[in-house]
Amino acid sequence: MSAQEIVLQTKNVGKYFYDPEKFRVLNNISIQANKGEFLTLIGKSGSGKSTLLYLLSTMDTDYDGEIFIDDIKVTGMHQNQLAALRNEKIGFVFQFHYLLPEFSCLKNVMIPALRLGNYTRKEIEERAYKKLEMLGLKDQALKPASKLSGGQQQRVAIARALINDPKIIMGDEPTGNLDSKNTQIVFDIFKQLTREFGQTIVAVTHDNDFAEHSDRTIVMQDGVIIDQNFKVS
Amino acid sequence: MKPKHKHNISSEISISYIVTKKKLTMIAALGVTLGIAIFVFMNSMMKGFDRTSTEGIFKTVPHIRLFKDDETSKPLAQQIQKGEETVIVNPRIVPENNVLVNPNSLIALLQHQDQVTVVTPQVNTNVFYNSGKSQISGLSTGVNIAEADRMFNIRSYVVEGNMDDLKSVQNGILLVVGIAQKMNVRTGDNITITSSRNVIKVMKVVGLFRTNNSVTDKSRSYINISLAQQLLQKNSSYITDINVNVTEFDNAADYAARFSKLTGYKAEDWKAANETLMAAGKMRKIIITLISFSILLVAGFGIYNILNMTISQKINDIAILKAMGFKGGDVIRIFVQQALIIGMIGLAIGLLLATVLVNVLAHVYVGGDIGYFPIRFEPSMYARGFLFGFIITFFAGYIPARKAADVDPVSIFRK
């Protein structure tokens, strides 16, 4: 394998929860994700997958160890710097779509780009249309987000995650609410993003099939990594 | 790294929140409308009251009055040390004339002071206006009418005859309408007055005036100062009061203190001379300020409420916006803007409503000493209302907005 460009790395990351009692939810987590890699994270319920993902997302800053995103040490950075970094480099897809129901699909997709301000409004609109087209939603663009089906809403959320061409797309059970057909659509898009645009996917999933077809699967158990390259045989 | 383009997405979001809550927004705005209208209206009213009250005072009272205060006698010997024999003293008012020594040089001195507009001597004397067998007691003020007019604007409340005739008619008298009616005299008639020294003079009524102050209107008349001196059997250097007007009557107390030091006589400013009126005015001010601010504050709570509601309903939006890179400041901007938009709608309508209220009330006749309701368009109160309305609106938005900015998105996504 040729030298890979690492876009996401943790060094000995650990975390405590203090409520209701102090316990070490994550311990000694050292992982890395390469550019263009489709990485999945599996493990039993309560093993700490979501907790880890929130640390990687920079939204949760209460941990020990170090996290690097795109060669930048994010550990210890100020909230506003982290927000700017998320805006530019990370796209999020959750189990729930979290679209703003008052806004059209198009406007929802545009929001992170309007915040970033790298393009004019017109350019942003064109780009948003392209992302929606890629997800097969072009004809739904002007509908209010609340008027779409669950699968469509999830795809709009993915389009929104992609609008700023982030280096990393993080998903916490992004297909958790979807049927097998929609799951397949999302999977194919993720695959395409890694292959065609060199974006990195880090997705927590309970779907073994989904994990099996990803590039690499990390397995967690009781807050530790027990397998960095799991193969569903 | 600065963004190349600034898109105001925060205000788009706040506007969408307003649009989805039209009804509540209108109610909150209506609260501000009423709050601001009442605030501006009440404060304009207070300003009107204050103005009529000072205008009324300045019809007969100068900004500063210089006179010789009563002196109390001092013990001939100083109090001896404690334990030793004590001198019994019985302090009394010194039986001396309340007369200003060398008044002309005092007047000249005062005239040369900064910001002094009018200086004029005055001699007051209690008189009886004789009408057949009955006598009406009153107060006659001996003045130099030209100067007194500059000070009290006497000309403006003369209702009959000519004030200036007092200059040429040595024994002329400018009589208040109330007395004239009781005595059944008109301009051109003669009346006799009797002074406290039992000097009787025949006076020629040169004009009638009305001040709309019920006390003044039942007693006062203006005569030439020389005649007043004659009524008191004094010579022409007998001056009891020197009246001074200054440019800034609100600072009269400062001038008074200075003049007192300068001349050695007591200088009393108009506020001190009208303590009761001033106290009533102060009380009115406190009450109106309290009430109008409370109403404005209640209006602020309306906005505060709608914002709290929006924030708890839109907590998911806040979480995802923060996840996508909105900073705390961006979130605050969304909600403060929402509050300000509601507030500005309310303010604009409220200021309009205040104008209507002021206009309506300005045409209401209340009679008495007041006449028409003493209220008018007060730009300073509009400015103040706008300012306080803005500040309250801002904080009604900022306090909940700061809470929204502190939302931990992870705790929302975990639900």
Ligand SMILES: Nc1ncnc2c1ncn2[C@@H]1O[C@H](COP(=O)(O)OP(=O)(O)OP(=O)(O)O)[C@@H](O)[C@H]1O
């Ligand atoms: N806010 C919290 N305070 C205290 N403990 C928490 C908190 N959030 C999660 N935990 C605990 O931390 C552990 C890991 O939770 P986490 O959500 O990361 O699990 P997970 O692997 O994502 O599970 P699932 O597959 O069910 O989503 C669990 O034992 C959970 O009860």
Ligand SMILES: [Mg+2]
């Ligand atoms: Mg989870």
